[in-house]
Amino acid sequence: MMSIHPSAVIEDGATIGIGCKIGPFCHVGPEVVLSEGVQLRSHVVVTGDTHIGADTVVFSFSVIGEIPQDLKFAGEKTSLRIGARNRIREHVTMNTGTGGGGGVTRVGDDGLFMAGCHIAHDAQVGNRVIVVNSSAIAGHVILEDDVIVGGLSGVHQHVRIGKGAIIGACTMVTNDVVPHGLVQGPRGVLDGLNLIGLKRKGVERTDITALRAAFQALKDGEGSFMDRARRLGDESDSAYVQEMVAFILGDSDRNFLTPS
Structure with a gap:
């Protein structure tokens, strides 16, 4: 046996x-x-x-x-x-x-x-x-479902990395990463969305479009990063965007990597 x-x-x-x-x-x-x-x-x-x-x-x-x-x-x-x-x-x-x-x-x-x-x-x-x-x-550290951390990378104490995010190789992550985010560079920069991962999981095009619009709003909108997230929560009916908003507004001991 x-x-x-x-x-x-x-x-x-x-x-x-x-x-x-x-x-x-x-x-x-x-x-x-x-x-x-x-x-x-x-x-x-x-x-x-x-x-x-x-x-x-x-x-x-x-x-x-x-x-x-x-x-x-x-x-x-x-x-x-x-x-x-x-x-x-x-x-x-x-x-x-x-x-x-x-x-x-x-x-x-x-x-x-x-x-x-x-x-x-x-x-x-x-x-x-x-x-x-x-x-x-x-x-x-919290790594949510479907996260990928590239080789030779480090994630700092108390950092949260949201569902479906991807961290490039040789990256140091010192702040929280939004769900489905793409982080790369020696001192991690939030450089977009993990679009390949979303497509591989069969996420609907409408949700991917909503996430891209949300990312742009977080990058260029008025007010603080938290203010932009709250507005997204009021304006979007995409479950993926709402998941991102809930992550941003959740408890954390760190700041966020914000869109570059």
Whole structure:
């Protein structure tokens, strides 16, 4: 019902689901829960209060569920929750939460976390997220569904990146990104909309047109950025625009990247 290599270390208390495959020299800690069909390739460490969802595959030399890289962490009980069908590639690190940040790092379903990327303490990562090679997601970051973070990029603590946004390679993101935004440049600039992503998802042309008009209004309209967003909320009946407005008017610890 499961396959565990003789060289793997499974500590007492770990829960191993039906159909799991644990390769050579893996180490699974006593509080770990692996749901059915999880695969750990060789030399994987899974530790802490960590649950990994069904059919997720973790590749070699990844370290999942270690304590936060935060000097304020004092050994409090925290956890990591990873959803189903994720692909976690080589040398990925994902940390548990901190007491001051809610205590739980969460990763949704169907994500792809490419080699060498990092998911820090208390991050909240949605479904179908892609984090490309050697990118770092800092503590308390929110990545909503369908976000793509390009390679060698960094996302600053407490930043929110809205649904369907895309971050170009080698970009540092220090402020919130609106849903479906396109950010690029060494010091991230909001440079348009993720039109390719919208088209690939089959979004209706009328909604794409409404989003483009909304982006232009946020860029060139009168008043502050927040004033422009409120007017959009009153004027547009597009669900996509309303989603963008709700994101802008929501709670945040950061400013926004505004249209260039």
